[in-house]
């Protein structure tokens with residue numbers, strides 16, 4: 150693993166794989182980037198490495214490739230970054246823009262968490278532990294984000310389940326919060 154810092158320039162990580170998603174818009178308050186939301190995703194569910202998450206976040210998922218894809222291919226969502234099982238990071242939306250990851254949500258009484266948050270997806274599920282490579286990449290990425298967006302403090306890093314309780318469970322039972330938060 151490289152320990153080099155990611156520089157963030159105009160909201161984009163340098164030296165990082167980028168795939169531009171059309172699923173974003175402007176933040177209502179550009180200066181307010183003050184929450185980090187951790188998610189998981191796998192496509193198809195419980196399968197890893199197929200590249201379908203890239204397609205999904207870009208609105209290009211082929212409904213004929215899998216029965217599940219036919220249910221979700223028209224949903225317009227995104228995240229700022231994905232960390233695959235290998236630890237590879239892909240950025241889809243600039244951090245200064247609003248990605249569409251949180252949905253109906255509330256943090257400390259404030260709704261619409263997409264407005265003021267950064268969303269990171271881990272390739273994973275509620276059935277399988279995340280990989281060491283993912284923890285290493287997430288810890289490093291989080292430090293880089295916190296350095297660049299100092300309103301994101303450790304107590305403003307949450308799971309999707311924390312801001313959409315009853316509706317979402319990610320990042321799920323296998324995400325080791327202590328391992329993660331003790332390192333950032």
Ligand SMILES: [Zn+2]
Nearest residue numbers: 188189309319
């Ligand atoms: Zn989520």
